[in-house]
Amino acid sequence: MTAQTLYDKLWSSHVVHEEADGTVLLYIDRHLIHEVTSPQAFEGLKLAGRQPWRNSSIVATADHNTPTDHWDEGIKDPISRQQVETLDANIKHFGALAYFPFKDRNQGIVHVVGPEQGATLPGMTVVCGDSHTSTHGAFAALAHGIGTSEVEHVLATQTLVAKKSKSMLVRVDGQLQPGVTAKDIALAIIGKIGTAGGTGYAIEFGGSAIRALSMEGRMTLCNMAIEAGARSGLVAVDQITLDYVKGRPFAPSAEQWEAAVAYWKTLVSDEGAQFDAVVELKAEDIAPQVTWGTSPEMVTDVNGRVPNPAEQADPVKREGYQRALNYMGLAAGTPIQQIGIDKVFIGSCTNSRIEDLREAAAVIKGRKKADSVKLVLVVPGSGNVKAQAEAEGLDKVFTDAGFEWREPGCSMCLAMNADRLEPGERCASTSNRNFEGRQGQGGRTHLVSPAMAAAAAIAGHFVDVRTF
Amino acid sequence: MKAFTTVKGLVCPLDRANVDTDAIIPKQFLKSIKRSGFGPNLFDEWRYLDHGEPGMDNSVRPVNPDFVLNFPRYAGAQVLLARENFGCGSSREHAPWALEDYGFRAVIAPSFADIFFNNCYKNGLLPIVLPADVVDQLFRETEANEGYALTIDLAAQTVTTPSGASFGFDITAHRKHCLLNGLDEIGLTLQHADAIRAYEAKRRAEQPWLYR
Structure with missing residues (x-):
């Protein structure tokens, strides 16, 4: 069998149906939802008399409009408040695996909350009406942002109509200088390839400097993949991934853990896998x-x-x-x-x-x-x-x-x-x-x-x- | 969705690269829970001299006479001519909603950001990639000729200039079919409901931890 990239593996394991022109129906495991890009999608669902295909795929929170002080006073801006209350009502009506509303102790930025809850797992497809969904690729999940029409499409069908991207390996080898972080790696990459450099690609980040990053650092890096034009960023599974996931609220239960880990360990690019483009940086060369x-x-x-x-x-x-x-x-x-x-x-x-x-x-x-x-x-x-x-x-x-x-x-x-x-x-x-x-x-x-x-x-x- | 077959439309040239979706429709207008009504706030920060907020009467706001959309000669434009990496940044579908609501039916550029590109097709807005030298030529011709209009024929996949020069463009068969017929993609996908259910049953058996 030919050597596969991590992206190849994630893609092919989610194809439900393929058309002659290469357009596929891609199955979606996790649907993250926030208040800004979902109201029109839920409205569309209601107007068509449809129900969510699998509401247990949904994890939702309110984050964009919420104030960061005086929570006791609620949301003062009436249209911000209406948007957040619309999400409350939609989740109440349609259901979800988990909802962390305004003021909940687990509430937060959707791309922080998902991983923290174990709702983002290796091998998943993860979508959200938000371009920074690329963040979740740090877990070797195929994750990318979608528009509101696609939010509605995923709600109604649990799939996306998609075309496979090209693959790019960004390899960063060596050791970062003290004080230099994942953010600096991300900005250095964007400085090198430009904000359109990754357009049409799924980027896998590899190399010894990436392997040395914590999950937090890997999330920062994958988060910024979209600023390089790539809808998704990826980092292969290793022990750091497994250690982060273990024990989180929506992580596999104890009896399923070993089976999950056995599968997750295959979520790496095979030796000799071919990428459409390769970009290399030396960690030592990166300054703040x-x-x-x-x-x-x-x-x-x-x-x-x-x-x-x-x-x-x-x-x-x-x-x-x-x-x-x-x-x-x-x-x-x-x-x-x-x-x-x-x-x-x-x-x-x-x-x-x-x-x-x-x-x-x-x-x-x-x-x-x-x-x-x-x-x-x-x-x-x-x-x-x-x-x-x-x-x-x-x-x-x-x-x-x-x-x-x-x-x-x-x-x-x-x-x-x-x-x-x-x-x-x-x-x-x-x-x-x-x-x-x-x-x-x-x-x-x-x-x-x-x-x-x-x-x-x-x-x-x-x-x-x-x-x- | 509005079907797209043939459009002959006035061209408006927006001569800057990396136009992001924050510029196309600023964040304060994303608080709406509707899909329509974004046209008056398209390019709000470039188009008006004051700060825009939802609920304002846009017809009385001071417009920026130096912004190309406000040039009288481009009033009623249906084709936006743009530069590299158009639509980069945020995934907000409010960007194509605003362009479509304003009256644009197509955007021509040497390249688009992926999410924006994809969002356009869901809204009857056709994003067309043409080579950079062709886009350069179209910029020159648009600026030199008042009333310059392009004819876009989706079935033939061509953009034709007033002088008769014609340029072909690519589009996937699936997208073309949906646009030409104004089809609801969800309805099409649900024709494969059995395949989705079968896939899901297999996945549930193999990776039960995904179905808690």
Whole structure:
């Protein structure tokens, strides 16, 4: 039998039906749902008089619209509240394996909650009406974001109409320098291949530097696969995967565990498997990364400078760079470490897990935020992450430094709730997108790791966390 | 879904790469629980000079005269001409909903982001990939000729310019069939309900831990 990639195995094990043009019906094991992209899908189901095919595949939570403070006052914005209440009503009507509503102690960002509950398992197909569903590929699950029509399609049929992607191996070998994290690997990859570099591909991340990452780090990396254009990212199963999954609420029971593990251990690319593209990076070469523009590919080392658009040969790219500098209020040639910031956001489905909070806290212990920094928001990814951080005393480290310790949710990653940048404000953010207006109209976002964000909060400008 | 057969439509050129779905429809408009009504807020932050929020009367908001969608010559455009990696970022289907609600029937670009590309087909909006040099040519011709319109024939898979030059494009047989006939994909899939049930029964036996 020919050697198969991990992606080949996951794909072929979920094909229900294949048409002559290669279009397949792909079976979906887990359907994650949040309040923003589901109401129209449930409405469509109702209008057609359909029921969910298998409501026990559904795990739902409210995360995008939920406030991160004053939970006792509820959701003040009436249309945000209506969207969250619509999800409450839809889950009540149609049913689910689990629902973690606003204020539930297990509530949180859907891509933090799924893995934490053991609702994301190796070998699954996982979908959600959210592009950062790629996160779950860290468990060797085939996971990707879908639109609302597809949410309705999965609800009604438990399948997706899909075409197989090409495969890309991104291999990172060697040892990361202290202070360099999965976030820096992700940004370095995007800097190398561009935000469209992975379009049409499923990316598998491999190599010794990936094997050395924790599950939290692997989730950060797979989360950002979509920022490289790839709908899904994957990491093969190993002992680190198994150790993370074991004992979680929806993980296999004790009597099924051995059988599950025996299967899961096959979820690796075979020796000699062929990929359509291979990209290689050396872990030692990766420095802490900071984005300077309005696309994640506009990124450089912390010791770098803002580039000069005039040096770009391609006119579309040159204009894009110039537009980005105008929007960001930056001059070509400015050293990254001279860029001062107004706000800091530590959170999002990219970097709000316990390890991220530990890394941020380790950098700031005993120090205070710079006076010039107006606000530092620390938003844990879930109620469980929050409880764990508080048990470790991390909340105290943050509040002692003058940071705000908030309730879980998506928060200022996309600013659908009240947490946002004002026009012209500059933010060091651990989130995933630095698009124009992403964190608030006119807001200026620089993407960094949690350690780099925390260090910037203390210094008031970007600093190299390796020497901070 | 609205069927797509042949469209002859005015072309609006949006000359920037990596246009993301946050730009196509900003997050505050995602709080709606409806599928329609997003057109007036398409490209909201570029199109208006003030900050838009749901519920505003868009007809009285100050428009940005420098944004291409507001040029009188492009009023009523049905074909959006765009650059590389159009529709990147968030999976929000509100992006194709907004484009369709505004009146666009097709988007032509050298490349699209995968999720956006897929979402378009579910909404009668045809994303067409043409080579970068052809897209360059279409940008030049659109900007040089007021009233420039393209004819898109889905059955023939061609885009034809006013001078008669014709360019072919690819589409899968399945997508073409659904678009030409305006078909509900769920109905088609449910014709395979027995196959889905059989697959599911086998999977339940082999991996019972997935069915808790």
